[in-house]
Amino acid sequence: MFIQKIKKPKLNLLFLLIFIIIITHSLPKKIFLIYKNSFIDRKINFAYDYCGKSSTGYIFNLKKEYFFRNPPKIINNISNLNQYWIFYTNKKYNDEYIIILSNYKDNKVLKNLLDTYDIVNNYKNDCLLLKKK
Amino acid sequence: MKEIFIIILSVLVFNVLLLIPFSKIINFKAKTVTNFYSFLSENLIVIFNYLLLLTFLNLNLKNILIVFIISSIFFSIIFKKTFLQLIKFNIFLFFFIFIVFLLSVDLSYNLTLYWDAQSMWLPKAIMFFENNTINDLKKFLRPEYPYLGSLIWAFFWKLSIIEYEYLGRISYIMCFCLSIFTFIDLAQQKNVSYFSIILIFILCIYDYWHFRGSQEILIFSFLLLSTKYLYLIIVENDLKTHNLIFFLLSLNLIIWTKNEGLFFSTFLFIPFLGYSKYEIKKKVISIIIFLFLILLRFGIYEINDLRVGLSPDFQLDKIFSILISNINLNNLVFILKHIIFSTIKFPFILLSIIVFIILILQKKDLKKFNFIYVYMCLNISFIIFVYLSSTKDLNFMVETGLNRLVFESFAPILIFTLPYIKNLFKK
Numbered sequence: 277m278f279i280q281k282i283k284k285p286k287l288n289l290l291f292l293l294i295f296i297i298i299i300t301h302s303l304p305k306k307i308f309l310i311y312k313n314s315f316i317d318r319k320i321n322f323a324y325d326y327c328g329k330s331s332t333g334y335i336f337n338l339k340k341e342y343f344f345r346n347p348p349k350i351i352n353n354i355s356n357l358n359q360y361w362i363f364y365t366n367k368k369y370n371d372e373y374i375i376i377l378s379n380y381k382d383n384k385v386l387k388n389l390l391d392t393y394d395i396v397n398n399y400k401n402d403c404l405l406l407k408k409k
Numbered sequence: 410m411k412e413i414f415i416i417i418l419s420v421l422v423f424n425v426l427l428l429i430p431f432s433k434i435i436n437f438k439a440k441t442v443t444n445f446y447s448f449l450s451e452n453l454i455v456i457f458n459y460l461l462l463l464t465f466l467n468l469n470l471k472n473i474l475i476v477f478i479i480s481s482i483f484f485s486i487i488f489k490k491t492f493l494q495l496i497k498f499n500i501f502l503f504f505f506i507f508i509v510f511l512l513s514v515d516l517s518y519n520l521t522l523y524w525d526a527q528s529m530w531l532p533k534a535i536m537f538f539e540n541n542t543i544n545d546l547k548k549f550l551r552p553e554y555p556y557l558g559s560l561i562w563a564f565f566w567k568l569s570i571i572e573y574e575y576l577g578r579i580s581y582i583m584c585f586c587l588s589i590f591t592f593i594d595l596a597q598q599k600n601v602s603y604f605s606i607i608l609i610f611i612l613c614i615y616d617y618w619h620f621r622g623s624q625e626i627l628i629f630s631f632l633l634l635s636t637k638y639l640y641l642i643i644v645e646n647d648l649k650t651h652n653l654i655f656f657l658l659s660l661n662l663i664i665w666t667k668n669e670g671l672f673f674s675t676f677l678f679i680p681f682l683g684y685s686k687y688e689i690k691k692k693v694i695s696i697i698i699f700l701f702l703i704l705l706r707f708g709i710y711e712i713n714d715l716r717v718g719l720s721p722d723f724q725l726d727k728i729f730s731i732l733i734s735n736i737n738l739n740n741l742v743f744i745l746k747h748i749i750f751s752t753i754k755f756p757f758i759l760l761s762i763i764v765f766i767i768l769i770l771q772k773k774d775l776k777k778f779n780f781i782y783v784y785m786c787l788n789i790s791f792i793i794f795v796y797l798s799s800t801k802d803l804n805f806m807v808e809t810g811l812n813r814l815v816f817e818s819f820a821p822i823l824i825f826t827l828p829y830i831k832n833l834f835k836k
Contacts, residue, residue: 286600361532361535365535
């Protein structure tokens with residue numbers, strides 16, 4: 277009944293608009309990339325910078341590669357956000373592991389930490405994961 | 410392909426939830442569903458208010474979900490006829506699901522969260538997701554902020570098959586789409602042009618920028634829903650009690666989404682008092698209910714030992730002295746200039762203004778929109794007041810917040826396009 281009422285030019289306009297939405301938002305490409313990349317890979321590769329201003333991608337990568345019972349302690353620039361949300365839990369952080377991110381340049385603090393911690397993951401000397409000895 | 414399948418499944422599950430006739434408890438006299446999208450939006454308003462009510466009882470999300478499922482079964486049985494009528498395949502439902510799915514694909518690819526979402530809204534959503542109650546809000550940044558957005562996020566996240574946070578944000582897309590679909594419903598036409606106009610609006614408004622976990626899109630949607638009821642009450646003179654109830658309930662959603670929502674809802678309520686033709690008794694009852702809703706918002710925070718306040722960016726005791734010291738021509742011009750820039754940035758505002766100018770040139774009767782003029786005057790004055798009375802740097806505040814404030818609060822301006830849409834249908 278409804279379909280019978282439809283006049284063809286109007287129907288064409290409707291399909292054209294659906295097509296425009298699909299193309300302007302690159303939906304076929306996005307469906308392909310969702311298919312090729314897991315949820316966490318998309319967070320690492322597309323959503324955030326890897327090891328730069330916020331280094332959120334690096335933390336997501338560590339989350340993927342290591343098993344943390346509690347979120348590790350994150351040492352970051354003061355002007356940066358609290359990034360514990362990445363672990364999707366409100367559990368308090370545990371200092372068994374420490375993540376040091378690229379924009380934290382205090383070498384003195386790092387030197388002191390290396391007395392009690394080992395570097396277990398190092399990305400270009402900019403983003404580090406430390407584990408208690 | 411697994412994730413695409415999960416997105417489809419989540420969209421379907423969320424839609425089934427919207428089909429449960431919760432709103433029949435208010436609009437019980439209606440025997441059949443004549444207006445599909447209006448019915449869905451009424452369900453949405455009741456469901457969100459119901460979720461809020463359950464949090465007041467200090468229930469955690471797990472218990473809220475149990476109570477909600479039991480209530481859903483109860484309502485489906487009680488209003489079996491309506492429910493069966495709704496779940497039958499129809500082109501309106503199919504079209505709605507299709508559009509929500511398309512936008513959900515865009516959401517699931519982008520995934521970036523905005524600063525506010527990372528620092529405030531997501532941690533609160535995680536709090537609900539981990540089965541804490543509103544009592545625990547005090548442990549988070551800005552405990553004085555309302556939590557409805559985080560609650561909805563966590564609720565739909567919990568309802569999803571896989572625990573991906575973005576599945577919870579699909580509910581924001583549904584809310585946005587439903588507000589647009591219901592708004593176009595005011596043209597009271599159901600033909601293929603109706604769907605085309607919906608798509609044009611979505612093209613003008615949708616951008617992932619609004620779905621990065623911040624709450625502006627919810628305020629935008631709830632304001633549009635409230636404006637719809639206000640239009641029915643004032644312009645169409647449809648003075649049925651259920652319109653008034655849904656209007657007040659949608660104002661309540663605005664109050665519980667963001668602090669500025671308290672002001673936006675008041676700005677809509679004032680023209681309601683001035684222009685609606687309800688008898689005095691009903692208006693007085695409406696005032697009492699509206700004041701009760703505002704008191705409830707602060708009362709719940711007081712009872713749960715949360716900080717009661719609006720924003721740490723303002724010092725309420727010094728607000729007028731700061732305002733007076735900031736009032737000067739340069740600052741006013743600076744704010745107005747940025748408001749104009751923001752209106753150009755969002756095509757829906759520009760579109761509404763262009764249509765409004767066309768209507769003036771055509772000498773159409775525009776007095777029926779008096780309630781929107783009142784709202785817009787109050788709203789723009791509020792924006793200027795907010796920026797002039799802040800203790801923070803004006804440049805920083807305007808550059809980081811004004812766009813979002815203009816986007817969310819200008820939603821009712823879309824009503825100007827309505828006579829034009831009606832004309833299109835006539836042709």
